[in-house]
Amino acid sequence: MRLSTIYKSVRKDMDRVEEELKSVSRVDFPWLSELLDYSLGGGGKRMRPALTLLSGRFYNYNFDHLVLMATSVELMHAATLIHDDAIDNSSVRRGRATVNKVWGEDKAVLLGDYLFAKAGEYCADTQNLRAIKLFTQTLETISAGELNQIFNAFNPKQSRQHYLKRISDKTAALFTLATESGAILSQAPEEAVRALRDYGYNLGIAFQIVDDILDFTSTEEEMGKPIGSDLAQGTLTLPAMLLLERQGENNPVAELFRGGDKQKNIKLALETVCNSSIVDECYQVASDYCAQACRSLSLLPDNPTRRTLAELADFVIRRKR
Amino acid sequence: MRLSTIYKSVRKDMDRVEEELKSVSRVDFPWLSELLDYSLGGGGKRMRPALTLLSGRFYNYNFDHLVLMATSVELMHAATLIHDDAIDNSSVRRGRATVNKVWGEDKAVLLGDYLFAKAGEYCADTQNLRAIKLFTQTLETISAGELNQIFNAFNPKQSRQHYLKRISDKTAALFTLATESGAILSQAPEEAVRALRDYGYNLGIAFQIVDDILDFTSTEEEMGKPIGSDLAQGTLTLPAMLLLERQGENNPVAELFRGGDKQKNIKLALETVCNSSIVDECYQVASDYCAQACRSLSLLPDNPTRRTLAELADFVIRRKR
Numbered sequence: 001m002r003l004s005t006i007y008k009s010v011r012k013d014m015d016r017v018e019e020e021l022k023s024v025s026r027v028d029f030p031w032l033s034e035l036l037d038y039s040l041g042g043g044g045k046r047m048r049p050a051l052t053l054l055s056g057r058f059y060n061y062n063f064d065h066l067v068l069m070a071t072s073v074e075l076m077h078a079a080t081l082i083h084d085d086a087i088d089n090s091s092v093r094r095g096r097a098t099v100n101k102v103w104g105e106d107k108a109v110l111l112g113d114y115l116f117a118k119a120g121e122y123c124a125d126t127q128n129l130r131a132i133k134l135f136t137q138t139l140e141t142i143s144a145g146e147l148n149q150i151f152n153a154f155n156p157k158q159s160r161q162h163y164l165k166r167i168s169d170k171t172a173a174l175f176t177l178a179t180e181s182g183a184i185l186s187q188a189p190e191e192a193v194r195a196l197r198d199y200g201y202n203l204g205i206a207f208q209i210v211d212d213i214l215d216f217t218s219t220e221e222e223m224g225k226p227i228g229s230d231l232a233q234g235t236l237t238l239p240a241m242l243l244l245e246r247q248g249e250n251n252p253v254a255e256l257f258r259g260g261d262k263q264k265n266i267k268l269a270l271e272t273v274c275n276s277s278i279v280d281e282c283y284q285v286a287s288d289y290c291a292q293a294c295r296s297l298s299l300l301p302d303n304p305t306r307r308t309l310a311e312l313a314d315f316v317i318r319r320k321r
Numbered sequence: 322m323r324l325s326t327i328y329k330s331v332r333k334d335m336d337r338v339e340e341e342l343k344s345v346s347r348v349d350f351p352w353l354s355e356l357l358d359y360s361l362g363g364g365g366k367r368m369r370p371a372l373t374l375l376s377g378r379f380y381n382y383n384f385d386h387l388v389l390m391a392t393s394v395e396l397m398h399a400a401t402l403i404h405d406d407a408i409d410n411s412s413v414r415r416g417r418a419t420v421n422k423v424w425g426e427d428k429a430v431l432l433g434d435y436l437f438a439k440a441g442e443y444c445a446d447t448q449n450l451r452a453i454k455l456f457t458q459t460l461e462t463i464s465a466g467e468l469n470q471i472f473n474a475f476n477p478k479q480s481r482q483h484y485l486k487r488i489s490d491k492t493a494a495l496f497t498l499a500t501e502s503g504a505i506l507s508q509a510p511e512e513a514v515r516a517l518r519d520y521g522y523n524l525g526i527a528f529q530i531v532d533d534i535l536d537f538t539s540t541e542e543e544m545g546k547p548i549g550s551d552l553a554q555g556t557l558t559l560p561a562m563l564l565l566e567r568q569g570e571n572n573p574v575a576e577l578f579r580g581g582d583k584q585k586n587i588k589l590a591l592e593t594v595c596n597s598s599i600v601d602e603c604y605q606v607a608s609d610y611c612a613q614a615c616r617s618l619s620l621l622p623d624n625p626t627r628r629t630l631a632e633l634a635d636f637v638i639r640r641k642r
Binding site for chain 2: 027029031032035083086087088105106107109110111112113114116117118120121124125127129132133135136137138139140142143144146147148150151
């Protein structure tokens with residue numbers, strides 16, 4: 001099922017979020033306006049705002065608050081991507097030059113700061129103190145997760161538990177904010193808040209594992225960014241971890257992390273992973289998290305929105321970019 | 322009068338803020354803890370938290386909320402300094418190596434993000450929606466102001482109005498947040514909120530003008546960072562602007578901004594400014610803003626706190642670092 005079909009029931013709400021995102025670019029400084037336009041257009045999947053809008057549909061549906069929060073979540077996502085690209089010195093994302101590539105790293109850092117602030121303002125406008133507090137804690141978690149990743153770059157001695165903690169912080173935290181805030185803003189009962197939080201967490205973990213697989217199996221054309229970039233940054237993801245576990249000391253990932261030839265070892269690692277059962281195994285792990293996400297949904301009223309969330313979990317596994 | 326003497330009446334509150342700042346470093350990741358310890362120690366003037374604590378003493382004094390907000394303001398300040406240093410590639414601040422110098426630019430960016438989030442969390446804990454909204458808008462203003470500065474680097478065609486807008490955004494906005502939030506959290510009547518906001522704004526402008534003067538007249542030893550760094554970054558400050566106005570096309574600032582020899586022209590610009598009436602003139606402008614700040618205080622109850630705020634304005638002009 002295509003994403004646009006899955007989003008059908010929240011199309012009107014999603015359009016309002018797009019309008020809000022466009023309105024963010026309307027500022028007095030033309031150069032800032034251009035930066036904002038560039039970074040908020042460019043076609044993301046808008047999965048996080050969709051999660052907020054959907055999660056807010058089970059109890060007291062409050063269109064205005066949900067649109068504010070969904071916009072906030074997408075702005076936070078945009079800001080983290082801009083900072084990540086600046087830090088990693090990445091040149092391409094979603095098939096376009098990154099902000100740091102076009103305008104320089106200094107402007108990318110400040111633009112990210114501006115977007116974090118704007119995200120905070122949208123969240124503050126919900127006037128919901130619990131959502132606001134959650135927003136700030138999520139940004140802490142994401143930054144700490146990214147720091148964790150950088151501090152452990154090219155470190156082959158990381159456990160699977162360590163990997164899960166890292167992707168939980170850097171990715172699942174924002175998915176959790178997206179779903180939990182939707183629940184909070186619709187005055188969901190506590191057990192439903194918990195259910196939607198668990199759904200968001202498990203979906204986020206699955207999403208990141210699939211991302212990590214695609215960095216081995218996809219193409220630059222499909223992903224809109226170079227393949228093998230995790231290995232190039234020294235980020236140990238699940239497929240690389242399984243390769244390390246299997247092949248002891250003598251494998252391209254260990255060689256790369258020891259400081260061996262970058263291009264040669266990345267190419268070899270991609271080939272080895274793609275020609276092994278590692279891809280299937282990783283997909284199995286991701287599927288298990290998606291199944292867990294869907295089990296959480298059983299605590300919610302059975303309605304079309306619940307089915308949409310299940311479809312979204314299915315999409316996360318099957319997506320090609 | 323020394324800063325420690327001025328702070329005497331809020332010593333207990335300031336100590337609590339220091340404790341809060343120390344507690345921020347107590348996190349599970351040892352490497353993050355080290356980064357936080359390093360960046361939150363290191364002896365700033367703590368002027369912004371002092372302003373919040375003092376501004377909250379005119380009406381319903383709420384120790385807990387003021388300490389939270391004062392900590393929030395100092396954390397935001399620390400985060401902006403870390404990002405500024407990373408962007409400018411600065412090596413030294415307050416006589417110590419910068420975070421980007423010791424740990425690299427990537428970690429400095431993420432540490433700044435973490436501190437913005439932590440600042441937001443402290444602010445959220447006041448549970449005051451007006452203070453929270455003001456916090457987010459202030460961070461927007463500061464980021465836009467810094468972007469404005471970078472986009473206009475080495476541009477000699479900037480009006481004094483443009484300079485004021487720039488320092489208003491990048492510096493006075495945070496002073497304004499510090500005083501206004503103190504007023505808001507103590508349920509000050511609207512005209513007192515306005516008075517404290519105006520005081521903070523004018524004090525902030527004066528503070529930045531003095532900063533810009535000291536970058537010409539001070540020494541690296543006294544400032545704890547290199548002198549002439551504004552010119553090196555291509556930032557047109559008031560002293561440089563006055564030099565440009567006076568000496569037409571043929572002066573070291575114009576020459577530097579046209580791409581001339583950096584070291585030679587910065588040295589010459591510093592000498593020329595220091596041996597002219599420009600320094601006195603700039604101090605006069607700063608004093609006028611301080612006088613304006615003090616006039617705003619006349620709308621507040623006449624008490625020891627009001628006198629402390631006046632002493633602080635006096636310190637801002639006379640400070641040597």
